[in-house]
Amino acid sequence: MSESGPEAVHSTSGSGETRIYGIRHHGPGSARSLRSALEAFRPDMVLIEGPADADPLVPHMASAAMEPPVALLGYVADEPARAAFWPYAVFSPEWQALRYAVENGIAVRFCDLPAAMALAVEDSGNGRDALAELAAAGGYDDAERWWDAVVESSTDAATFPAITEAMATLRETARIEPASDSAAATGPGPADASAAPGGPTTVPGSHTAEATGPGDPHPEPLVLDRHTLVREAHMRQVLRQARKDGARRIAVVCGAWHAPALCDPLGPANADQRLLKGLPKVKAKLTWVPWTHSRLAAASGYGAGVPSPGWYHHLFTATEHPIASWLTKVARLLRGHDLPVSSAHIIEAVRLAETLAALRSRPLAGLSEVTEATRAVLCEGDDTVLRLVGAELVVGEALGAVPAETPTVPLEADLRAQARSLRLKQEALSRTLDLDLRKARDIAKSRLLHRLRLLGVHWGVPETGTAGSTGTFRETWELRWEPEFAVRVIEASRWGTTVQAAAEAKILDTAGGDGSGVAELTDALEFALLAELPGALDGLIHRLGSAAAIDHDITHLLAALPGVLRTLRYGDVRGTDTSALAQVADSMLVRICAGLPAAVTGLGDETAAALRAQLDTVNTAIHTRNDTESTQRWLAALARLADRPDIHGMLTGRMVRLLCDAGRFDSDEASRRLAAALSIGNTAGAKAAWVDGFVGGRGLVLVHDRALLRLVDDWLAGLTGDQFMEVVPLLRRTFGAFESGERRAIGSAVRDTGPGAPAARTEIDTERGALVLRAVAEILGVPA
Structure with a gap:
């Protein structure tokens, strides 16, 4: 290897010139330096660390609709849950290399292990972070601060050979991990300073083990694990093939940890072939999907994450006066939260940040200096406000976009088309969506969101109490799109090619499981109504009728009937025909009325209390349905039970109360x-x-019916001390459940009707009454 320029470690051979650019993923300084170096070198081929089978997706980079952050998504065709992402932001060096190649018509290839291999096994990487070693050698206790100070705050291309030389020195001290069956390719180990995108972040939510810091008393050694060696062997093979294909000036963009392994001489190809021989493979598919800044953050568990994607994006895009423009953004954010920030605050914060940078011998204020200036000046020392700045700006949030022609499954294409027609934009930030179900567009949005929930794509989350609110014309949703939903959509594609067909197939399959009883089928039926799945309603109704016919547990039917009746009562709000449910509801009610006599016999206190709650719910649902025949059948069953002496008193009292409310019994x-x-x-x-x-939960009956109150009062007054102590826990629970106003009213009624109470006044003051009547007539606008 010979060196003849500061831009990168490069070599010349009979096949031309190759330059290795060792970068750190998602670094704005690396990205800017790399772009400048590529423009100076003018290669005829660019090799980029990334899944080699993603080459067919490169042309989509030319589309104006491609907007980072985005990610390459690789998934197993027959098992979409096994998936991995290779994310890119606008400040990712790989992204800038891709853009440079596409914009200049230069051949570009990915050179890392194909997704077909990366998804076949799991990674067991371990060891110490190489950047932590370099940071410690530079006198830093934080690898992030060291990299930010040395690389990200600089655009000097001379850093590439320096970083590669440092990595080569560290690799000489690294321990080579012996081959093992657990070595794999789904993500980088902490020792891999290149991390993903070279090694993907897996789904769902994989986390790499945390690397030890430079101050650890027993630091783990640097490790060259088998997974890293296999990846580097594949990169060298791709480099050899590029030379064989006639490329003369090759730029290789890879993680800094891998750079020394790709420098000439590459060594014999046979050794690399032996490493790659026999690696397991799966049938993988790849596509582009939108990504978010929050998923680039290290706090999300992403192995190659950065702590401040929002800050890095600003550094890369704001080329002039980055500190002043950043602090202006902070001031705008704080003002948006009604916090007082003036122009003088911004000026003083800029001065403080630049002074701190000068004291620390930094060419430009970094995030640490800007953060300290923000805390001291703009936040006035309030860490709570500073955390707000960190969440909304330092990490920030942005959702990328991909072209409509990007390869995808039919279900995803249908979802995109529906979202576009309904003007539902996929956004990373949460927003509230209020829907009026009397409007055709709003009800279509509701249907789509409910169908996606059924498929496990929780783009919209209904506010508490509105998920099953079929009886109202209003729904409120919280919308937030997560990158992982792309995988869930692919998983759901096995159920159908459209959102509606997939939702119908899935709900029927779920409802047909062995564990689906009356309650589960009722819930599924209500969900099918909310999502308007006509293709599933008939099947669900048939299965519900069959399940109800063979279910001998009356409590199951009692629990399920209110849901069925709600569907009957409120289904027309969404324009859905639910008339077929009437026969199922009537059949369930007949079985309940026939089975109640046996179900209410020999119950303990807790079981009786639970059954009382079910009776209340069913009674309300039956009266809400407003069907005379069903109501009379229910009340007749209660009347028969109310005369039985062998039923728990709590149930008998409640049945009498329900019959009184329905007018069957008078006072x-x-x-x-x-x-x-x-x-x-x-x-x-x-x-x-x-x-x-009788009175549990309904205290006003004692206020309005003084005869009942007198009976209860006389009974309590006649209890002995032992009897009172026996019943006081139950009475405390009964009367404690009343509203405070009800308790005060009962107390006043007892005082007025008890012994020594003043006689009720029956005389009427006609003069005062006439004044009241005239005032009411004047308010209503009628003659007195």
């Missing part, structure tokens, strides 16, 4: 039954349970 009948329940023949506990069932 005299209710008083008679209450008096009988409180008679001397029953225990104090049984009496308290009956009272709890």
